[in-house]
Amino acid sequence: MEIANAFALLTNFVILPAITYGAQLSLGALGVTIVFGILRFANFSHGELMSFGAMVTILTTHLLQTKGVSISPMPTALLALPAGILATIVIALLEDQIIFRFYRKNRSTPITFTIVSVGLMFFMAGLIRIIIGPNEHNFADGARFLISFRDFKAITGLDQGIAIRQTQLITLLVTLIVVISLFWFIYKTRWGKAMRAYSDNEDLALLSGINPERVVLIAWIIAGTLACIAGTLYSLDKIYKPFIFMQIMLPVFAATIIGGIGQPLGAVFGGFVVAFSEVTVTYSFKKFLAYLGPTNWEPEGLVQLLSTDYKYAVSFLVLILVLLVRPTGLIPGKTI
């Protein structure tokens, strides 16, 4: 019983949140990695792209809510998501056509692209804050819990419960669907193969008659879709605040590099590595150990490796560790 309690505690406070957060990070990192694989630069404006997608979804959700449209018990945001995705794709393509295309034609260095993406980040950050304001938005409606803490305790008779929020399940299901269809696209379809070829060797791909503009177009469509879904799921599960998307860039980049830049599978893996280390390192294992240890015994202190204040710093420490041991990431290579 004690062991069951300990693991219920761990599942509720470590495993479930980490899996959900990991899924959200993976989607963000997949977008960064695909842009890196095709366009070969670290896109600092990806966080703002996520923010933009979430913003459009929120605005559409509010519109639907005032019209009385609802798919209760599911959150209305799911209904609004396609609109968000469409808007994000349009913005991503506009960014590419108006801004990045010029540098691609000039064959500029990756660092030039990165600086340009910083400019874009500023622009988007301003635009988003003007449109939706700098404040928090909570737009999750519908049923809150699939299994509430109390129900779980009543069913199992344990002292510790596991609460499963609806948004957690939605995050996992959507991520699963998106990742499977993305991998199907990249590895099975003609254009997916063209993308991999282009990422692997640009000149050779050109020689084989692959249209580079088309490949770039598809890359941005995928990146926009992923960014919008990642941003929406993150804000649905936690809260939407424009500033968060500046902070989340660090874990997203960390996940990308840890997995190996330009590696879709690595990005997914890296997302979970970062999420699990963030949650476990900042979780206090006091109660967990108290359950596992002898009766009436409690460990001294919180048994917490780092204070929760250092949440965002952990992703970076993991990144440094990986870079020291395997500089090219866990799945080496630079192809998508």
Added chain:
Amino acid sequence: MTKHVTIVYCITAIALLAVGLFQGWSIALNIFNLCIISAITALGVNIQWGYAGLFNVGVMGFTALGALTVVLVSMPKVQQAWLVAGNGLALSFLSLIAIVFFIILVRSLLPLTSRFRLPATIALLVIGYLLIGHFFLPTTKKIESINPILSGYLGGMGLPVLLSWPIAGMVAGLAAWLIGKVSLGLRADYLAIATLGISDIIIAIVKYEEWLSRGVRNVTGIPRPVPYEVNLVDLSWFISLTHFLGIIDINNAASLFVKLCYSILFVTVLAIILWFSEMALKSPWGRMMRAIRDNRDAAEAMGKDVNARYLQVFILGCAICGVAGAMLATFEGQLTPASYIPLRFTFLIWVMVILGGSGNNWGAILGGVIIWFLWVEVEPMGNWFMSIITINLSKNSAIATHLIAGASYTRYLLMGIILLLVMRFAPKGIIPAR
């Protein structure tokens, strides 16, 4: 070329004078002082980017370190905290040294091929973590519990505040040395992300280690290197000076005088750093740096130690950012860790460097001045713009209030547009490098 530079500088000066005439000289001097601090930060980044092509996006971290140094050097010592916690701190420090010593000892005793090298290091690290935590955590709790409303931290050393500026440079340089050792081997994009992460960690430490910096409760009342207004209005020479100049409002005159003193200090520091940077750029060292920037492999083939030069230039640039951070904290008279956000303290500096002209010190200074000027002045302009847009809407309509609330964010929009336009149409900046 020089004519072009003079004209651009004159336009900037006229803009500042216009602010003085229309919005008041106090505001104009305030903007000018912060422009100078921005210019110094931009010089630091320009040394790294313009001379050597290092893409450092950790500027915020080094500025914050500089600001922290000001607190640690110039704030009065909190005697009680040292009395209560001195032993604990000493023990934690001793255990840190002991652990580092043992790790080095074990690693030098065990041969490179030994299977126990890594496990032994990890075991020692874990022991060290537990040992330091054992002494350290209760100590910080004690420090933070002493008079938490007013102090709750260790305080500083009570030294003159001007002394903290060079020390801030050294602290930031030391941090840069540590960071550079780890991350300068990385490729450009990796380096960008690594420095971004490190600046985040530095901010996290300044924000949450309350025993050291009071964290989000801020340190206020940092001693000034210049006289206080309240003392100034009582001084006989100052009163006669205002009579001589025919100024009636003596309080306003005192505040202007204080800001002017700051301006003189800041311009002096800027001049010193600029002189050294220009000299370095003209010297054989500067030529070598440019050679490395333009073609790393060729420079390496010529026998230049590229990695050592990168480390050197990284340390120098970060030290300058640290000095600028110290000056900023001194000027504001407070340390507010929560105000350090990357958009303002890292990426804005990058806009300055790119706009001014990478590789050119005069350009970096100009970029710093122009961008800071716009950053401050765009807000009133944004308000004005939004009020024009919403003129046909009723005062209380949701859209109008929303747009006016968002007006202050037009500065982000503008910075983005400036950076994008410069990168597109004048990638070498206003004053291109020779």
